Amino acid sequence: MSEEEAEAMLLELKEKAELMVDLAYSSILYDNKEIAKEVYELEDYIDSLHYELQKLAVEDSKKGELEVDETLAIIRLGNCSELIADAAREIADVELRDIELHPVIKESILESDEVILRVEVNENSILNGKKLGEVELATRTGMWVVAIKRGRKWIYGANKNTDIKAGDILFVKGPKEGVEHFISLARGEEKEI
Amino acid sequence: MSEEEAEAMLLELKEKAELMVDLAYSSILYDNKEIAKEVYELEDYIDSLHYELQKLAVEDSKKGELEVDETLAIIRLGNCSELIADAAREIADVELRDIELHPVIKESILESDEVILRVEVNENSILNGKKLGEVELATRTGMWVVAIKRGRKWIYGANKNTDIKAGDILFVKGPKEGVEHFISLARGEEKEI
Numbered sequence: 001m002s003e004e005e006a007e008a009m010l011l012e013l014k015e016k017a018e019l020m021v022d023l024a025y026s027s028i029l030y031d032n033k034e035i036a037k038e039v040y041e042l043e044d045y046i047d048s049l050h051y052e053l054q055k056l057a058v059e060d061s062k063k064g065e066l067e068v069d070e071t072l073a074i075i076r077l078g079n080c081s082e083l084i085a086d087a088a089r090e091i092a093d094v095e096l097r098d099i100e101l102h103p104v105i106k107e108s109i110l111e112s113d114e115v116i117l118r119v120e121v122n123e124n125s126i127l128n129g130k131k132l133g134e135v136e137l138a139t140r141t142g143m144w145v146v147a148i149k150r151g152r153k154w155i156y157g158a159n160k161n162t163d164i165k166a167g168d169i170l171f172v173k174g175p176k177e178g179v180e181h182f183i184s185l186a187r188g189e190e191k192e193i
Numbered sequence: 194m195s196e197e198e199a200e201a202m203l204l205e206l207k208e209k210a211e212l213m214v215d216l217a218y219s220s221i222l223y224d225n226k227e228i229a230k231e232v233y234e235l236e237d238y239i240d241s242l243h244y245e246l247q248k249l250a251v252e253d254s255k256k257g258e259l260e261v262d263e264t265l266a267i268i269r270l271g272n273c274s275e276l277i278a279d280a281a282r283e284i285a286d287v288e289l290r291d292i293e294l295h296p297v298i299k300e301s302i303l304e305s306d307e308v309i310l311r312v313e314v315n316e317n318s319i320l321n322g323k324k325l326g327e328v329e330l331a332t333r334t335g336m337w338v339v340a341i342k343r344g345r346k347w348i349y350g351a352n353k354n355t356d357i358k359a360g361d362i363l364f365v366k367g368p369k370e371g372v373e374h375f376i377s378l379a380r381g382e383e384k385e386i
Contacts, residue, residue, distance in 0.1 A: 003295075003296070003297050006295075006297045006301075007297040007300045007301045007304065008301075010297065010298065010301035011301040011304050011305060014218075014301065014302070014305060015305055015306060018214075018307075021211075021277070025207075066295065067293075067295075069290075069292040069293070070292075070293075070294070070295040073287050073290075073292065073294050073295065073298060074295065074297070074298065076283060076286070076287050077284065077287060077298060077301075079283065080280045080281075080283045080284045080287075081280075083276060083277075083279060083280035083283065084214070084276075084277055084280045086276060087273045087274075087276035087277045087280070088273075090269065090272065090273045090276065091270065091273045093269070094266050094269050094270060094273075097262075097266075099262040099263075099266065100260075100262065100263075101263070101266050102199075102259065102260075102263040102266065102267065103196070104196050104199045104200040104203065104267070105203065105266060105267065105270060107200045108199075108200045108201075108203035108204040108207065108270075109207070111200065111204050112204060112207060112208055113208060113352075114211075114337070133370075136370065138335045138367070138368035138370060138371065139334060139335040139367075139368060139370050139371040139374065140333075140335070141332065141335075142331045142332040142333070142334075142335050142337075142367075144307070144335075144368060157306075159306075160370075174331070174332075174335075175331035175332060175337065177326075177329065177331060177332050177353075178331065178332040181332065
Protein backbone atom coordinates (compact mmCIF):
# COMPACT_ATOMS: atom_id res chain seq x y z
CA MET A 1 0.00 0.00 0.00
CA SER A 2 1.16 3.56 -0.48
CA GLU A 3 1.78 5.66 2.63
CA GLU A 4 -1.22 7.79 1.69
CA GLU A 5 -3.42 4.69 1.70
CA ALA A 6 -2.18 3.53 5.10
CA GLU A 7 -2.65 6.99 6.57
CA ALA A 8 -6.15 7.37 5.13
CA MET A 9 -7.20 3.95 6.46
CA LEU A 10 -5.85 4.57 9.97
CA LEU A 11 -7.49 7.99 10.00
CA GLU A 12 -10.82 6.64 8.85
CA LEU A 13 -10.75 3.85 11.45
CA LYS A 14 -9.98 6.35 14.21
CA GLU A 15 -12.64 8.85 13.18
CA LYS A 16 -15.40 6.34 12.45
CA ALA A 17 -14.82 4.59 15.79
CA GLU A 18 -15.10 7.88 17.68
CA LEU A 19 -18.17 8.86 15.65
CA MET A 20 -19.74 5.53 16.60
CA VAL A 21 -19.28 6.23 20.31
CA ASP A 22 -20.93 9.64 19.94
CA LEU A 23 -23.79 8.19 17.92
CA ALA A 24 -24.27 5.32 20.34
CA TYR A 25 -24.63 7.66 23.33
CA SER A 26 -26.99 9.85 21.25
CA SER A 27 -29.14 6.83 20.51
CA ILE A 28 -29.65 6.29 24.26
CA LEU A 29 -30.08 9.98 25.03
CA TYR A 30 -32.77 10.46 22.39
CA ASP A 31 -34.15 6.95 22.64
CA ASN A 32 -33.51 6.56 18.91
CA LYS A 33 -33.20 3.01 17.61
CA GLU A 34 -32.47 4.25 14.10
CA ILE A 35 -29.17 5.76 15.25
CA ALA A 36 -28.38 2.62 17.22
CA LYS A 37 -28.86 0.54 14.06
CA GLU A 38 -26.58 2.88 12.15
CA VAL A 39 -23.89 2.15 14.76
CA TYR A 40 -24.29 -1.55 13.98
CA GLU A 41 -23.84 -0.91 10.27
CA LEU A 42 -20.77 1.22 10.86
CA GLU A 43 -19.33 -1.63 12.91
CA ASP A 44 -19.56 -3.98 9.93
CA TYR A 45 -17.86 -1.38 7.80
CA ILE A 46 -15.07 -0.92 10.39
CA ASP A 47 -14.52 -4.68 10.46
CA SER A 48 -13.82 -4.87 6.75
CA LEU A 49 -11.71 -1.71 6.69
CA HIS A 50 -9.69 -3.07 9.58
CA TYR A 51 -9.11 -6.39 7.85
CA GLU A 52 -8.01 -4.56 4.70
CA LEU A 53 -5.50 -2.46 6.67
CA GLN A 54 -3.99 -5.52 8.37
CA LYS A 55 -3.68 -7.36 5.08
CA LEU A 56 -1.96 -4.47 3.31
CA ALA A 57 0.38 -3.85 6.25
CA VAL A 58 1.53 -7.47 6.29
CA GLU A 59 1.90 -7.54 2.50
CA ASP A 60 4.07 -4.43 2.65
CA SER A 61 6.16 -5.93 5.37
CA LYS A 62 6.74 -8.99 3.18
CA LYS A 63 7.72 -6.73 0.28
CA GLY A 64 10.26 -5.03 2.53
CA GLU A 65 8.49 -1.66 2.51
CA LEU A 66 7.69 -1.74 6.23
CA GLU A 67 9.84 -2.87 9.14
CA VAL A 68 8.36 -5.55 11.42
CA ASP A 69 7.94 -3.01 14.26
CA GLU A 70 6.24 -0.53 11.95
CA THR A 71 3.86 -3.18 10.67
CA LEU A 72 2.97 -4.25 14.19
CA ALA A 73 2.38 -0.67 15.37
CA ILE A 74 -0.01 -0.04 12.47
CA ILE A 75 -1.85 -3.30 13.20
CA ARG A 76 -2.08 -2.45 16.92
CA LEU A 77 -3.54 0.99 16.29
CA GLY A 78 -6.10 -0.47 13.91
CA ASN A 79 -7.03 -2.96 16.65
CA CYS A 80 -7.57 -0.12 19.10
CA SER A 81 -10.09 1.54 16.81
CA GLU A 82 -11.79 -1.81 16.42
CA LEU A 83 -12.00 -2.12 20.23
CA ILE A 84 -13.55 1.34 20.49
CA ALA A 85 -16.01 0.46 17.72
CA ASP A 86 -16.95 -2.73 19.61
CA ALA A 87 -17.59 -0.67 22.74
CA ALA A 88 -19.79 1.67 20.72
CA ARG A 89 -21.82 -1.27 19.44
CA GLU A 90 -22.29 -2.48 23.02
CA ILE A 91 -23.57 0.98 23.96
CA ALA A 92 -25.98 0.95 21.01
CA ASP A 93 -27.05 -2.50 22.12
CA VAL A 94 -28.28 -1.04 25.41
CA GLU A 95 -30.66 1.12 23.35
CA LEU A 96 -31.73 -1.70 21.05
CA ARG A 97 -32.85 -3.96 23.87
CA ASP A 98 -36.42 -3.02 24.42
CA ILE A 99 -36.19 -2.11 28.06
CA GLU A 100 -36.92 0.97 30.09
CA LEU A 101 -33.64 2.58 31.12
CA HIS A 102 -33.20 4.03 34.57
CA PRO A 103 -33.12 7.86 34.43
CA VAL A 104 -29.58 7.96 35.89
CA ILE A 105 -28.31 6.61 32.56
CA LYS A 106 -29.59 9.51 30.46
CA GLU A 107 -28.59 11.97 33.17
CA SER A 108 -25.02 10.70 33.24
CA ILE A 109 -24.76 11.26 29.47
CA LEU A 110 -26.35 14.71 29.73
CA GLU A 111 -24.04 15.76 32.55
CA SER A 112 -20.83 15.14 30.60
CA ASP A 113 -18.61 18.17 30.00
CA GLU A 114 -19.11 17.47 26.32
CA VAL A 115 -22.75 16.97 25.51
CA ILE A 116 -24.59 15.71 22.46
CA LEU A 117 -27.44 17.91 21.34
CA ARG A 118 -30.27 17.24 18.90
CA VAL A 119 -31.76 20.34 17.34
CA GLU A 120 -33.85 21.15 14.26
CA VAL A 121 -32.86 23.99 11.94
CA ASN A 122 -35.65 26.55 11.59
CA GLU A 123 -36.53 28.30 8.32
CA ASN A 124 -35.46 31.63 9.89
CA SER A 125 -32.18 30.33 11.28
CA ILE A 126 -29.02 32.06 10.12
CA LEU A 127 -27.66 28.54 9.51
CA ASN A 128 -30.31 27.79 6.87
CA GLY A 129 -28.77 27.61 3.38
CA LYS A 130 -25.18 27.99 4.61
CA LYS A 131 -22.26 25.64 4.28
CA LEU A 132 -20.71 24.39 7.52
CA GLY A 133 -17.37 25.99 6.58
CA GLU A 134 -19.03 29.30 5.83
CA VAL A 135 -20.54 29.70 9.30
CA GLU A 136 -17.42 28.38 11.06
CA LEU A 137 -19.75 26.62 13.44
CA ALA A 138 -17.12 24.64 15.30
CA THR A 139 -14.72 27.48 15.93
CA ARG A 140 -17.40 30.05 16.74
CA THR A 141 -19.82 28.05 18.84
CA GLY A 142 -17.64 25.17 20.04
CA MET A 143 -20.32 22.81 18.72
CA TRP A 144 -19.32 20.12 16.30
CA VAL A 145 -21.69 18.41 13.83
CA VAL A 146 -21.69 14.65 14.44
CA ALA A 147 -24.58 13.78 12.13
CA ILE A 148 -27.39 15.38 10.16
CA LYS A 149 -30.79 13.83 9.57
CA ARG A 150 -32.36 15.23 6.42
CA GLY A 151 -35.77 13.76 5.76
CA ARG A 152 -35.14 10.01 5.79
CA LYS A 153 -31.45 10.37 4.98
CA TRP A 154 -28.54 10.48 7.44
CA ILE A 155 -25.35 12.39 6.76
CA TYR A 156 -22.27 11.38 8.76
CA GLY A 157 -18.82 12.90 8.63
CA ALA A 158 -20.07 16.29 7.45
CA ASN A 159 -17.32 18.65 6.32
CA LYS A 160 -16.98 22.36 5.54
CA ASN A 161 -18.78 21.91 2.21
CA THR A 162 -21.85 20.31 3.74
CA ASP A 163 -24.96 22.49 3.36
CA ILE A 164 -27.29 23.12 6.26
CA LYS A 165 -30.98 23.30 5.32
CA ALA A 166 -34.18 24.22 7.11
CA GLY A 167 -35.71 21.09 8.57
CA ASP A 168 -32.33 19.40 9.07
CA ILE A 169 -31.99 17.74 12.43
CA LEU A 170 -28.45 18.36 13.62
CA PHE A 171 -26.73 16.14 16.16
CA VAL A 172 -23.93 18.27 17.51
CA LYS A 173 -21.33 17.72 20.20
CA GLY A 174 -19.58 20.29 22.29
CA PRO A 175 -19.11 21.94 25.67
CA LYS A 176 -22.20 22.34 27.85
CA GLU A 177 -21.63 26.10 27.83
CA GLY A 178 -22.24 26.23 24.08
CA VAL A 179 -25.65 24.57 24.15
CA GLU A 180 -27.92 27.55 24.75
CA HIS A 181 -26.33 29.75 22.07
CA PHE A 182 -26.45 26.92 19.57
CA ILE A 183 -30.13 26.20 20.17
CA SER A 184 -30.98 29.91 19.68
CA LEU A 185 -29.03 29.95 16.40
CA ALA A 186 -30.75 26.87 15.05
CA ARG A 187 -34.18 28.14 16.05
CA GLY A 188 -33.52 31.52 14.42
CA GLU A 189 -33.90 33.45 17.69
CA GLU A 190 -30.28 34.59 17.67
CA LYS A 191 -28.79 35.97 14.45
CA GLU A 192 -25.16 36.44 15.53
CA ILE A 193 -22.97 33.37 15.36
CA MET B 194 -26.36 3.59 46.23
CA SER B 195 -28.26 6.81 45.76
CA GLU B 196 -29.23 7.82 42.24
CA GLU B 197 -26.75 10.69 42.47
CA GLU B 198 -23.96 8.23 43.22
CA ALA B 199 -24.83 5.98 40.30
CA GLU B 200 -25.05 8.94 37.95
CA ALA B 201 -21.73 10.40 39.13
CA MET B 202 -19.98 7.06 38.73
CA LEU B 203 -21.33 6.41 35.23
CA LEU B 204 -20.42 9.96 34.25
CA GLU B 205 -16.91 9.69 35.61
CA LEU B 206 -16.33 6.35 33.86
CA LYS B 207 -17.53 7.80 30.56
CA GLU B 208 -15.48 10.98 30.81
CA LYS B 209 -12.28 9.39 32.09
CA ALA B 210 -12.38 6.73 29.37
CA GLU B 211 -12.75 9.38 26.67
CA LEU B 212 -9.99 11.48 28.26
CA MET B 213 -7.74 8.42 28.20
CA VAL B 214 -8.23 7.98 24.45
CA ASP B 215 -7.32 11.64 23.84
CA LEU B 216 -4.28 11.41 26.10
CA ALA B 217 -3.15 8.15 24.51
CA TYR B 218 -3.21 9.63 21.00
CA SER B 219 -1.41 12.74 22.34
CA SER B 220 1.31 10.55 23.78
CA ILE B 221 2.01 9.14 20.32
CA LEU B 222 1.69 12.48 18.56
CA TYR B 223 4.15 14.21 20.89
CA ASP B 224 6.25 11.14 21.55
CA ASN B 225 5.59 11.62 25.25
CA LYS B 226 5.99 8.57 27.49
CA GLU B 227 4.91 10.53 30.56
CA ILE B 228 1.40 10.96 29.14
CA ALA B 229 1.33 7.31 28.12
CA LYS B 230 2.16 6.30 31.70
CA GLU B 231 -0.63 8.53 32.98
CA VAL B 232 -3.02 6.58 30.73
CA TYR B 233 -1.87 3.39 32.48
CA GLU B 234 -2.56 4.91 35.88
CA LEU B 235 -5.99 6.11 34.84
CA GLU B 236 -6.74 2.57 33.67
CA ASP B 237 -6.12 1.22 37.17
CA TYR B 238 -8.39 3.89 38.56
CA ILE B 239 -11.13 3.04 36.04
CA ASP B 240 -10.89 -0.64 36.98
CA SER B 241 -11.64 0.04 40.62
CA LEU B 242 -14.36 2.59 39.89
CA HIS B 243 -15.96 0.12 37.53
CA TYR B 244 -15.91 -2.65 40.11
CA GLU B 245 -17.45 -0.31 42.69
CA LEU B 246 -20.28 0.61 40.29
CA GLN B 247 -21.07 -3.04 39.51
CA LYS B 248 -21.07 -3.94 43.19
CA LEU B 249 -23.42 -1.12 44.16
CA ALA B 250 -25.76 -1.80 41.23
CA VAL B 251 -26.13 -5.45 42.20
CA GLU B 252 -26.59 -4.60 45.89
CA ASP B 253 -29.35 -2.14 44.96
CA SER B 254 -30.99 -4.72 42.80
CA LYS B 255 -31.00 -7.13 45.74
CA LYS B 256 -32.50 -4.43 47.95
CA GLY B 257 -35.29 -3.96 45.41
CA GLU B 258 -34.25 -0.43 44.48
CA LEU B 259 -33.37 -1.34 40.91
CA GLU B 260 -35.15 -3.62 38.46
CA VAL B 261 -33.08 -6.45 36.94
CA ASP B 262 -33.12 -4.75 33.53
CA GLU B 263 -32.03 -1.44 35.02
CA THR B 264 -29.19 -3.08 36.90
CA LEU B 265 -27.99 -4.85 33.78
CA ALA B 266 -28.13 -1.68 31.67
CA ILE B 267 -25.99 0.19 34.22
CA ILE B 268 -23.50 -2.68 34.34
CA ARG B 269 -23.34 -2.85 30.55
CA LEU B 270 -22.65 0.87 30.17
CA GLY B 271 -19.90 0.66 32.78
CA ASN B 272 -18.41 -2.23 30.79
CA CYS B 273 -18.40 -0.10 27.65
CA SER B 274 -16.34 2.59 29.34
CA GLU B 275 -13.98 -0.10 30.56
CA LEU B 276 -13.62 -1.37 26.97
CA ILE B 277 -12.81 2.13 25.75
CA ALA B 278 -10.30 2.57 28.57
CA ASP B 279 -8.66 -0.74 27.59
CA ALA B 280 -8.38 0.47 24.00
CA ALA B 281 -6.76 3.69 25.26
CA ARG B 282 -4.20 1.69 27.21
CA GLU B 283 -3.39 -0.32 24.08
CA ILE B 284 -2.82 2.95 22.21
CA ALA B 285 -0.54 4.23 24.99
CA ASP B 286 1.25 0.91 24.81
CA VAL B 287 2.25 1.65 21.21
CA GLU B 288 4.05 4.73 22.54
CA LEU B 289 5.64 2.93 25.49
CA ARG B 290 7.30 0.28 23.35
CA ASP B 291 10.61 1.79 22.47
CA ILE B 292 10.29 1.62 18.73
CA GLU B 293 10.41 4.12 15.92
CA LEU B 294 6.89 4.64 14.60
CA HIS B 295 6.24 4.99 10.90
CA PRO B 296 5.36 8.61 10.03
CA VAL B 297 1.92 7.60 8.69
CA ILE B 298 0.86 6.95 12.28
CA LYS B 299 1.46 10.50 13.49
CA GLU B 300 0.05 11.87 10.25
CA SER B 301 -3.17 9.92 10.63
CA ILE B 302 -3.66 11.41 14.11
CA LEU B 303 -2.81 14.92 12.89
CA GLU B 304 -5.21 14.66 9.96
CA SER B 305 -8.27 13.92 12.09
CA ASP B 306 -11.09 16.46 11.91
CA GLU B 307 -10.55 16.91 15.62
CA VAL B 308 -6.90 17.43 16.41
CA ILE B 309 -4.91 17.44 19.62
CA LEU B 310 -2.64 20.41 20.02
CA ARG B 311 0.21 21.04 22.46
CA VAL B 312 0.94 24.69 23.07
CA GLU B 313 2.73 26.70 25.76
CA VAL B 314 1.07 29.79 27.29
CA ASN B 315 3.23 32.89 26.86
CA GLU B 316 3.62 35.58 29.53
CA ASN B 317 1.90 38.07 27.17
CA SER B 318 -0.99 35.77 26.28
CA ILE B 319 -4.46 37.02 27.05
CA LEU B 320 -5.05 33.59 28.61
CA ASN B 321 -2.37 34.15 31.27
CA GLY B 322 -3.92 34.55 34.72
CA LYS B 323 -7.47 33.83 33.58
CA LYS B 324 -9.82 31.07 34.59
CA LEU B 325 -10.97 28.69 31.87
CA GLY B 326 -14.60 29.71 32.47
CA GLU B 327 -13.73 33.40 32.27
CA VAL B 328 -12.24 33.20 28.77
CA GLU B 329 -14.95 30.83 27.52
CA LEU B 330 -12.22 29.04 25.61
CA ALA B 331 -14.31 26.13 24.42
CA THR B 332 -17.26 28.14 23.16
CA ARG B 333 -15.18 30.90 21.61
CA THR B 334 -12.32 28.98 20.01
CA GLY B 335 -13.80 25.50 19.69
CA MET B 336 -10.71 24.20 21.49
CA TRP B 337 -11.15 22.08 24.58
CA VAL B 338 -8.54 21.62 27.34
CA VAL B 339 -7.70 17.94 27.73
CA ALA B 340 -4.73 18.34 30.08
CA ILE B 341 -2.40 20.98 31.47
CA LYS B 342 1.23 20.41 32.32
CA ARG B 343 2.37 22.91 34.94
CA GLY B 344 6.02 22.45 35.85
CA ARG B 345 6.21 18.79 36.85
CA LYS B 346 2.52 18.54 37.65
CA TRP B 347 -0.26 17.35 35.36
CA ILE B 348 -3.81 18.63 35.60
CA TYR B 349 -6.53 16.47 34.05
CA GLY B 350 -10.23 17.17 33.85
CA ALA B 351 -9.80 20.95 34.07
CA ASN B 352 -13.04 22.87 34.63
CA LYS B 353 -14.22 26.48 34.43
CA ASN B 354 -12.46 27.33 37.70
CA THR B 355 -9.05 26.10 36.55
CA ASP B 356 -6.51 28.93 36.23
CA ILE B 357 -4.29 29.27 33.19
CA LYS B 358 -0.77 30.49 33.91
CA ALA B 359 2.20 31.55 31.83
CA GLY B 360 4.43 28.55 31.20
CA ASP B 361 1.51 26.11 31.28
CA ILE B 362 1.62 23.58 28.50
CA LEU B 363 -1.93 23.09 27.30
CA PHE B 364 -3.07 19.95 25.52
CA VAL B 365 -6.23 21.01 23.74
CA LYS B 366 -8.59 19.21 21.39
CA GLY B 367 -10.81 20.71 18.75
CA PRO B 368 -11.53 21.27 15.07
CA LYS B 369 -8.54 21.73 12.76
CA GLU B 370 -9.94 25.15 11.81
CA GLY B 371 -9.47 26.39 15.38
CA VAL B 372 -5.76 25.54 15.63
CA GLU B 373 -4.19 28.68 14.19
CA HIS B 374 -6.28 31.10 16.24
CA PHE B 375 -5.61 29.15 19.39
CA ILE B 376 -1.85 29.10 18.88
CA SER B 377 -1.85 32.89 18.35
CA LEU B 378 -3.85 33.39 21.55
CA ALA B 379 -1.51 31.22 23.62
CA ARG B 380 1.58 32.89 22.19
CA GLY B 381 0.17 36.36 22.89
CA GLU B 382 0.16 37.38 19.23
CA GLU B 383 -3.60 37.68 19.07
CA LYS B 384 -5.46 39.49 21.86
CA GLU B 385 -9.05 38.88 20.81
CA ILE B 386 -10.53 35.55 21.86
